[in-house]
Amino acid sequence: MPENNSVHLTIDGRAITVPAGTLLIEACRAVNIEVPCFCYYPNLSVQAACRMCLVEIEKMPKLQTACTVPVAEGMVVRTDTPTVHKARKTTNEFLLTNHPLDCPVCDKGGECELQDMTLTYGTGTGRFDEPKRHRDEQQWSPVVFYDRPRCILCYRCVRVCGEGMDVWALGVGNRAILSTILPNAGDHLECEECGMCIDICPVGALTSGAYRYKTRPWEMKHVGAICTFCGDGCRTTLGVRNDRIIRGDNRDASGINGEFLCIKGRYGFDFTQHAERLKTPLARIDGELKPVSWAQALETVARRWRAIQQQGGRFGVIGSTRALNEESYQLQRLARQVLGTNNIDHHRSADLPTLYDALAGTSATGSAPPLAAAASLKTASAVLLVGGDPTYEHPLLAWNVRWGYRLSGTRLYVLHHREIKLRRQAHRMAVVAEGAEGAAVRYLAGQGGAVAARLSAVGPAEEKRYPQLPPPDPQPISGGLEEFKAELEKESNVVIIFGSELRGDDIRALVALGGRLAGQTRYIGLADHSNSHGAADMGLYPDLLPGYESVSDAAARGRFEALWGARLPAEAGLNQREMAEALDRGELAALYVVGANPLRLDPVNPANLRRSFLVVQDLFLTETAKEADIVLPALAAYEKTGTLTNTCGEVQATRRAAAWPGGKSDLEIIHALARLMGVDFGRPDPDRVFAEIRAHVKGYNVSVVQLAAGRSALAVPLNGAVPHRSAPHLIRSNHDTLFSDGTLGRYSHAINEVMEKRLLLPGQAR
Amino acid sequence: MSVFSPTLDAKLTRLAEAYPQRRSALVPMLLYAQDELGWLTPEAIREIAERLGETELAVRETISYYSMLRTHPVGRYHVQVCTNISCLLRGGEELLQHCRKRLGLEQRDVTPDGVFSIEEVECIGACSWAPALQVNYDFHQNLDPARADQVLAEYRQKA
Ligand code: SF4
Ligand code: SF4
Ligand code: SF4
Numbered sequence A: 001m002p003e004n005n006s007v008h009l010t011i012d013g014r015a016i017t018v019p020a021g022t023l024l025i026e027a028c029r030a031v032n033i034e035v036p037c038f039c040y041y042p043n044l045s046v047q048a049a050c051r052m053c054l055v056e057i058e059k060m061p062k063l064q065t066a067c068t069v070p071v072a073e074g075m076v077v078r079t080d081t082p083t084v085h086k087a088r089k090t091t092n093e094f095l096l097t098n099h100p101l102d103c104p105v106c107d108k109g110g111e112c113e114l115q116d117m118t119l120t121y122g123t124g125t126g127r128f129d130e131p132k133r134h135r136d137e138q139q140w141s142p143v144v145f146y147d148r149p150r151c152i153l154c155y156r157c158v159r160v161c162g163e164g165m166d167v168w169a170l171g172v173g174n175r176a177i178l179s180t181i182l183p184n185a186g187d188h189l190e191c192e193e194c195g196m197c198i199d200i201c202p203v204g205a206l207t208s209g210a211y212r213y214k215t216r217p218w219e220m221k222h223v224g225a226i227c228t229f230c231g232d233g234c235r236t237t238l239g240v241r242n243d244r245i246i247r248g249d250n251r252d253a254s255g256i257n258g259e260f261l262c263i264k265g266r267y268g269f270d271f272t273q274h275a276e277r278l279k280t281p282l283a284r285i286d287g288e289l290k291p292v293s294w295a296q297a298l299e300t301v302a303r304r305w306r307a308i309q310q311q312g313g314r315f316g317v318i319g320s321t322r323a324l325n326e327e328s329y330q331l332q333r334l335a336r337q338v339l340g341t342n343n344i345d346h347h348r349s350a351d352l353p354t355l356y357d358a359l360a361g362t363s364a365t366g367s368a369p370p371l372a373a374a375a376s377l378k379t380a381s382a383v384l385l386v387g388g389d390p391t392y393e394h395p396l397l398a399w400n401v402r403w404g405y406r407l408s409g410t411r412l413y414v415l416h417h418r419e420i421k422l423r424r425q426a427h428r429m430a431v432v433a434e435g436a437e438g439a440a441v442r443y444l445a446g447q448g449g450a451v452a453a454r455l456s457a458v459g460p461a462e463e464k465r466y467p468q469l470p471p472p473d474p475q476p477i478s479g480g481l482e483e484f485k486a487e488l489e490k491e492s493n494v495v496i497i498f499g500s501e502l503r504g505d506d507i508r509a510l511v512a513l514g515g516r517l518a519g520q521t522r523y524i525g526l527a528d529h530s531n532s533h534g535a536a537d538m539g540l541y542p543d544l545l546p547g548y549e550s551v552s553d554a555a556a557r558g559r560f561e562a563l564w565g566a567r568l569p570a571e572a573g574l575n576q577r578e579m580a581e582a583l584d585r586g587e588l589a590a591l592y593v594v595g596a597n598p599l600r601l602d603p604v605n606p607a608n609l610r611r612s613f614l615v616v617q618d619l620f621l622t623e624t625a626k627e628a629d630i631v632l633p634a635l636a637a638y639e640k641t642g643t644l645t646n647t648c649g650e651v652q653a654t655r656r657a658a659a660w661p662g663g664k665s666d667l668e669i670i671h672a673l674a675r676l677m678g679v680d681f682g683r684p685d686p687d688r689v690f691a692e693i694r695a696h697v698k699g700y701n702v703s704v705v706q707l708a709a710g711r712s713a714l715a716v717p718l719n720g721a722v723p724h725r726s727a728p729h730l731i732r733s734n735h736d737t738l739f740s741d742g743t744l745g746r747y748s749h750a751i752n753e754v755m756e757k758r759l760l761l762p763g764q765a766r
Numbered sequence B: 001m002s003v004f005s006p007t008l009d010a011k012l013t014r015l016a017e018a019y020p021q022r023r024s025a026l027v028p029m030l031l032y033a034q035d036e037l038g039w040l041t042p043e044a045i046r047e048i049a050e051r052l053g054e055t056e057l058a059v060r061e062t063i064s065y066y067s068m069l070r071t072h073p074v075g076r077y078h079v080q081v082c083t084n085i086s087c088l089l090r091g092g093e094e095l096l097q098h099c100r101k102r103l104g105l106e107q108r109d110v111t112p113d114g115v116f117s118i119e120e121v122e123c124i125g126a127c128s129w130a131p132a133l134q135v136n137y138d139f140h141q142n143l144d145p146a147r148a149d150q151v152l153a154e155y156r157q158k159a
């Protein structure tokens, strides 16, 4: 860094050097000098509302707010003088004028910044003897409550909702002692219900409907789990008491998501305690599903499977987009080695094999992997988004894109058939006809003729869901796709995000486009669920082994055959749709469904279904489970330890937070069934399975130390061409929104009871 | 469709373009709107928010900051009696009580016929001629109960 970009100053007698433009409060933090603050929050605009951060600066007549003053050359600062101490005490006393001091019942008690500051910097007494102004608490939504007397008016909630979320649902009303936070819809909120305002509140003024008055923070154990909903892979810190999850938040900013969580990661955990959750195995007896013991259920499965094997019947296996990597890996082993079939698939929502195949030819050009971690969006110079709708379907990625736009000057290019909300941060937004995204990409890649497009003007259509949003900045401009192309071609080191609109050859065109752009282009393919990407990596495909190696590639297959000491089938099997068709024709003798609901996507006539032996393991009696012969109650991700791979390809470790007495993990069930079928998979120990994955699945030789430390590791399974039968019609995104998420979403009270659910149903406004 | 008269509509359009930052026009626009409508109706708030590209919430924040801006109807003649220090010392409080009684507004703020409403306000800048009251934008000063009756009677006549 050149000398003129550094600033030298003295804080409490210590000489320090920091980059120019650093705020004084950050300079203090850099050398571990604590300056108490309430309204200051890193990466939000400065507010200077609370006056807690006053410090002495030589040559300045009055105390200064350290949160607003940028460092200057030669500045001499004191944070530990009698004047500063007195200022802090007085400010603290003022903040407590009307504060109810109901810490013994307040949710925040024990983790409250006001409590901590008062203990450390306050006087412990107050001179006001007037009665305190009391106001009743207000419920603004099923998940957001506001206790006005506790509010210290730091504006953090207002700023995180506006600047961070781009929702602008909170404001400040009135003046002076009557000031109060206001929700956007008069007496309630109409917003994304993310709860970011609650997490960021330094006191107990904003509290969560899910958690309030349930427990005290020190009575819970706090477990870092990976969110089981969308594919973004946020870490949600689960507060657990007596093996039940009581709270989800991420106030410690651990994980790839920093402080971010959406409504699902924060409140959605309640599906684990839903009354309809399966507690025991069920078996179809006289046409009805009846509770049976685990031993009975598992033995029935093994007995029937053996009989079918002896008769030469065909098997099919459908894996899960939420099961952990270890479980998906062992599931495909069970299919291939024990059941002897490649008829295995999962609900595909991103055409990753085609992406990796297309990248295989290009990866030699760059040294860094052509995949982008979620965090890279925060600093990217340019992002191209084709299809998808991150705001509602990949909330963390949207948060990061907005972050980049706000703090790093990221130029965002959006190519879409709808004026999605992220156009508000777009540098250019091209709207094409629905389904024309692929053609537009080909045009941008120089492979095809012009496509009708218009560069979007600000359209209110989408935001009808909320009262109003302020106009985006900058205003998108008019023009055609040529203009978009010309602008895009000026960029380098672009991160490209693409939705399920692009599949098959469209993705090849996208990679060609990326190849034409300067620098290292990196890609993120949007996949629906918490381990959709992992399911693909772990080989839940009829023609691909783990790591995208072909089942008919003798060398690759041979490696796994040697590892497991068994012959594996070399012929590609049936995909999910083909398995459904085979079931309908009575040509599939057995189907084993693990954490999936395939009959919802590919319905099969129930009468024809009865001719097959259907085993389903899941948390709830899904449409598919209702038709099963045996139903096995499984565990939720929050009840398991292992790894998941997010939509970007980042592997992360998740830890068991809660328990569900009746259930078993998919891993335990798969191992038990393998043993009953005469194959020993060893102890169902996720660490051992992950060790095997690291050693044998391309791209997964990631650092366990990094994972154990709570960080993510990018798995890059690029290994030459991927000989995959691309099946574009099988790429089917659920388009889950903030308020839905496949089966699990249906069983979370929290995400179903917010009123926005009605405004934002999947498929609506699309 | 604007909720405002064509004249005001044109004026607000000019105002919205008059400042380097559009939102700077907010307070003047609110005042003109309130003058025409008597109070800031939800429709007026929505329209002004739209004209300036602000959220309704942002407009409501501003309105709630200023006590002169109101979101509830008042009478055609809005009587604002000052009880701040100078007026208080010279009988402002008694003046307020007297006016309330005379207008029959002891328990409510607006007369049933909507002609008068009353509000206790802070200093209106007429301290030298305290006690003072203001009806809409007109000042009436050096008041005692008898003179106040006269003032109110004049407005009653106009109504
Ligand atoms: S829940 Fe989220 S969107 Fe709603 S007001 Fe709070 S920060 Fe804003
Ligand atoms: S509600 Fe909390 S975050 Fe919002 S201003 Fe009050 S104290 Fe700050
Ligand atoms: S963004 Fe996705 S991963 Fe993150 S909390 Fe929400 S649903 Fe979970």
Ligand code: FES
Pocket (backbone or CB within 6 Å): A036, A037, A038, A039, A040, A047, A048, A049, A050, A051, A052, A053, A054, A065, A066, A067, A068
């Ligand atoms: S932290 Fe500086 S004024 Fe609040």
Ligand code: FES
Pocket (backbone or CB within 6 Å): B082, B083, B084, B085, B086, B087, B088, B122, B123, B124, B125, B126, B127, B130, B132
């Ligand atoms: S105190 Fe009444 S006008 Fe100033």
